[in-house]
Amino acid sequence: xxxxxxxxxxxxxxxxxxxxxxxxxxxxxxxxxxxxxxxxxxxxxxxxxxxxxxxxxxxxxxxxxxxxxxxxxxxxxxxxxxxxxxxxxxxxxxxxxxxxxxxxxxxxxxxxxxxxxxxxxxxxxxxxxxxxxxxxxxxxxxxxxxxxxxxxxxxxxxxxxxxxxxxxxxxxxxxxxxxxxxxxxxxxxxxxxxxxxxxxxxxxxxxxxxxxxxxxxxxxxxxxxxxxxxxxxxxxxxxxxxxxxxxxxxxxxxxxxxxxxxxxxxxxxxxxxxxxxxxxxxxxxxxxxxx
Amino acid sequence: xxxxxxxxxxxxxxxxxxxxxxxxxxxxxxxxxxxxxxxxxxxxxxxxxxxxxxxxxxxxxxxxxxxxxxxxxxxxxxxxxxxxxxxxxxxxxxxxxxxxxxxxxxxxxxxxxxxxxxxxxxxxxxxxxxxxxxxxxxxxxxxxxxxxxxxxxxxxxxxxxxxxxxxxxxxxxxxxxxxxxxxxxxxxxxxxxxxxxxxxxxxxxxxxxxxxxxxxxxxxxxxxxxxxxxxxxxxxxxxxxxxxx
Amino acid sequence: xxxxxxxxxxxxxxxxxxxxxxxxxxxxxxxxxxxxxxxxxxxxxxxxxxxxxxxxxxxxxxxxxxxxxxxxxxxxxxxxxxxxxxxxxxxxxxxxxxxxxxxxxxxxxxxxxxxxxxxxxxxxxxxxxxxxxxxxxxxxxxxxxxxxxxxxxxxxxxxxxxxxxxxxxxxxxxxxxxxxxxxxxxxxxxxxxxxxxxxxxxxxxxxxxxxxxxxxxxxxxxxxxxxxxxxxxxxxxxxxxxxxxxxxxxxxxxxxxxxxxxxxxxxxxxxxxxxxxxxxxxxxxxxxxxxxxxxxxxxxxxxxxxxxxxxxxxxxxxxxxxxxxxxxxxxx
Numbered sequence: 025x026x027x028x029x030x031x032x033x034x035x036x037x038x039x040x041x042x043x044x045x046x047x048x049x050x051x052x053x054x055x056x057x058x059x060x061x062x063x064x065x066x067x068x069x070x071x072x073x074x075x076x077x078x079x080x081x082x083x084x085x086x087x088x089x090x091x092x093x094x095x096x097x098x099x100x101x102x103x104x105x106x107x108x109x110x111x112x113x114x115x116x117x118x119x120x121x122x123x124x125x126x127x128x129x130x131x132x133x134x135x136x137x138x139x140x141x142x143x144x145x146x147x148x149x150x151x152x153x154x155x156x157x158x159x160x161x162x163x164x165x166x167x168x169x170x171x172x173x174x175x176x177x178x179x180x181x182x183x184x185x186x187x188x189x190x191x192x193x194x195x196x197x198x199x200x201x202x203x204x205x206x207x208x209x210x211x212x213x214x215x216x217x218x219x220x221x222x223x224x225x226x227x228x229x230x231x232x233x234x235x236x237x238x239x240x241x242x243x244x245x246x247x248x249x250x251x252x253x254x255x256x257x258x259x260x261x262x263x264x265x266x267x268x269x270x271x272x273x274x275x276x277x278x279x280x281x282x283x284x285x286x287x288x289x290x291x292x293x294x295x296x297x298x299x300x301x302x303x304x305x306x307x308x309x310x311x312x313x314x315x
Numbered sequence: 316x317x318x319x320x321x322x323x324x325x326x327x328x329x330x331x332x333x334x335x336x337x338x339x340x341x342x343x344x345x346x347x348x349x350x351x352x353x354x355x356x357x358x359x360x361x362x363x364x365x366x367x368x369x370x371x372x373x374x375x376x377x378x379x380x381x382x383x384x385x386x387x388x389x390x391x392x393x394x395x396x397x398x399x400x401x402x403x404x405x406x407x408x409x410x411x412x413x414x415x416x417x418x419x420x421x422x423x424x425x426x427x428x429x430x431x432x433x434x435x436x437x438x439x440x441x442x443x444x445x446x447x448x449x450x451x452x453x454x455x456x457x458x459x460x461x462x463x464x465x466x467x468x469x470x471x472x473x474x475x476x477x478x479x480x481x482x483x484x485x486x487x488x489x490x491x492x493x494x495x496x497x498x499x500x501x502x503x504x505x506x507x508x509x510x511x512x513x514x515x516x517x518x519x520x521x522x523x524x525x526x527x528x529x530x531x532x533x534x535x536x537x538x539x540x541x542x543x544x545x546x547x548x549x550x551x552x553x554x555x556x557x558x559x560x
Numbered sequence: 561x562x563x564x565x566x567x568x569x570x571x572x573x574x575x576x577x578x579x580x581x582x583x584x585x586x587x588x589x590x591x592x593x594x595x596x597x598x599x600x601x602x603x604x605x606x607x608x609x610x611x612x613x614x615x616x617x618x619x620x621x622x623x624x625x626x627x628x629x630x631x632x633x634x635x636x637x638x639x640x641x642x643x644x645x646x647x648x649x650x651x652x653x654x655x656x657x658x659x660x661x662x663x664x665x666x667x668x669x670x671x672x673x674x675x676x677x678x679x680x681x682x683x684x685x686x687x688x689x690x691x692x693x694x695x696x697x698x699x700x701x702x703x704x705x706x707x708x709x710x711x712x713x714x715x716x717x718x719x720x721x722x723x724x725x726x727x728x729x730x731x732x733x734x735x736x737x738x739x740x741x742x743x744x745x746x747x748x749x750x751x752x753x754x755x756x757x758x759x760x761x762x763x764x765x766x767x768x769x770x771x772x773x774x775x776x777x778x779x780x781x782x783x784x785x786x787x788x789x790x791x792x793x794x795x796x797x798x799x800x801x802x803x804x805x806x807x808x809x810x811x812x813x814x815x816x817x818x819x820x821x822x823x824x825x826x827x828x829x830x831x832x833x834x835x836x837x838x839x840x841x842x843x844x845x846x847x848x849x850x851x852x853x854x855x856x857x858x859x860x861x862x863x864x865x866x867x868x869x870x871x872x873x874x875x876x877x878x879x880x881x882x883x884x885x886x887x888x889x890x891x892x
């Protein structure tokens with residue numbers, strides 16, 4: 025009995041740490057989809073790109089992965105702006121966003137995964153850093169540093185973003201666009217420019233989240249797909265636009281996944297997030313008009 | 316009022332913490348021409364959405380022709396005879412004008428017990444309705460070839476095609492020129508003469524005053540006035556709502 | 561006006577539409593027979609192998625389009641329905657001696673029920689959430705299969721192809737014939753729907769769902785019909801798969817490649833008509849079958865993905881759309 029209590033507590037803690045990381049993974053979707061209604065189902069692909077970039081940075085330049093992730097953020101920001109520009113020009117503007125827009129992002133997701141397979145093969149890639157390996161131990165608690173460090177950095181990133189959104193002019197403009205597209209026009213601010221910047225920020229977060237990912241676990245191209253359900257499940261559970269809600273949802277999913285993996289085996293874990301997603305969608309009260 | 320055609324009692328609707336409708340009582344008799352007015356955000360569109368079934372109200376009851384219709388989905392209400400046109404025209408973009416009208420004819424009219432219009436008659440009826448709004452010559456065109464006022468007419472035509480007994484005309488005239496407003500008004504008068512009860516939701520006061528036999532005023536989700544147009548417009552509460560304190 | 565004079569006027573219209581439908585089914589069956597004859601004449605076993613895959617994609621693309629193209633609801637979880645069909649055949653073949661055509665029908669029922677359940681849960685929401693939910697469904701079902709030892713779990717299961725084919729020569733030719741019949745039926749069903757009252761309702765939902773609902777269209781019911789029909793056809797397309805590949809495992813049967821192809825083919829061919837999915841499936845399917853021999857399958861899929869993106873940007877109405885636009889420009 026004492027053994028499984030230990031196990032359960034540590035699974036809980038691991039889930040919490042995982043949840044923090046999941047928040048970093050999801051924040052980009054919360055901004056793009058929750059706030060701006062852009063169904064970027066290719067977000068996991070950008071995270072994988074971030075992971076592999078961090079891997080290359082560590083392998084070829086000896087860069088610490090988190091540092092590599094931070095350095096990649098400006099490039100991802102520009103990439104995000106470019107992708108949004110294409111999306112807006114080809115789909116949002118024409119009003120055909122529904123199907124063709126979805127197909128566009130689906131195509132991106134797929135091309136990215138296959139591209140990574142062609143470039144790196146299907147072997148697992150990992151990085152090394154001084155905080156990957158050792159763990160902090162308090163009594164029965166064991167905190168692997170490779171999870172603790174991304175956990176702390178993830179929460180820091182989310183907190184900083186929340187500050188930016190609520191304090192800076194552009195940040196508040198983003199919040200305004202998410203609530204009422206037309207109100208911005210009356211303030212002579214171009215909503216398209218704001219959305220472009222916001223989407224750029226969303227993709228930039230993927231660069232760092234990808235770095236966190238490869239610290240937590242080895243990666244191979246198809247890992248991104250597991251995150252698809254997680255990311256949207258957390259976004260929906262968190263109420264779509266709320267950062268605190270998103271963090272809470274992320275922790276919840278992290279804990280349930282961790283407990284499931286510990287007591288039922290890891291092969292059941294992917295179903296948890298997706299199962300949550302289906303449930304969350306099933307009980308959402310909004311009808312065909314609203315979200 | 317003798318048995319009302321549509322009756323709402325204590326209708327309430329909230330969006331999260333925001334109260335859009337706060338205990339609305341409204342009774343509409345057959346044949347009336349109601350003008351529904353109020354400042355932006357007063358709840359007019361929410362009221363129409365709740366009554367037509369696109370939104371579910373949180374409290375209160377709605378009856379149509381004596382039967383409670385709470386919880387009935389919108390398409391059922393349309394089949395019972397309660398129709399609405401949309402504020403921003405929502406045409407079926409990939410369908411011709413003719414097909415745009417065949418949809419309500421096939422799904423609202425033909426679904427009623429006893430009615431079974433054969434295909435040939437459906438096309439004829441669609442053409443006839445398009446003729447009533449002056450769009451017959453564009454029957455085979457797509458909605459994107461229409462002007463603003465023609466889109467509004469198509470929107471009305473689609474609602475009329477459901478053979479309604481009560482029609483909510485939601486801001487059909489917004490942004491139109493005086494001559495265009497006149498055109499729409501004529502159509503609405505004709506429809507009312509043919510027996511359709513009409514609720515006109517509008518900001519253009521000139522048209523509302525001419526059209527309505529009764530005026531209902533909403534403010535911040537509450538009904539603040541309900542009566543003869545000339546009296547209601549002089550109601551101090553109504554003046555305050557529009558002109559401020 | 562007497563009823564006698566009304567009836568003759570109504571009759572030609574009625575029989576015109578009916579004749580057109582019956583005529584199409586006959587033509588489609590004839591076309592199918594012609595294809596079969598051509599393949600039998602060439603009698604190269606490889607063509608039957610490759611042809612099976614192309615026909616399978618005709619069914620998948622047409623099935624996807626009934627929900628995606630006609631109604632506007634995008635399904636990314638094609639793998640879920642396709643693999644359920646395959647695995648239901650595995651289960652049935654272990655439990656009984658049913659002939660394959662019957663198992664195909666059963667697979668249709670299983671996938672149809674899955675479609676019904678999922679649709680009921682998620683079709684009340686915006687199309688976007690439905691699309692995401694289909695992805696979720698695929699992973700959930702895959703996880704269930706991976707953990708189900710009766711059908712082999714993650715190790716997969718071996719299926720023995722019968723030596724004797726009930727019809728034609730080899731078993732692969734028999735499979736080809738079954739898939740051909742399924743493809744003809746799927747296309748004929750799609751076109752029949754397209755021209756019917758049901759098809760008009762689907763189009764209204766696709767173009768503007770609230771307006772359709774306000775116009776008397778029972779949107780939830782129609783969307784459920786589309787989901788069930790689409791899912792059932794996808795399941796039937798997957799049903800013969802175990803006998804075709806003889807080794808079935810979750811990774812390959814739930815592969816995202818099926819989803820990408822099922823989305824790309826109608827989008828490239830054109831989603832508003834029954835002809836679009838066929839064009840897309842034949843073009844992309846044939847190219848892929850040829851390419852698999854020369855280039856790696858990963859590169860192959862990359863090309864499909866890139867073509868999807870390109871077409872969605874440049875020609876959102878697909879090849880059918882391009883042809884229609886060109887014709888309209890020519891007639892002035």
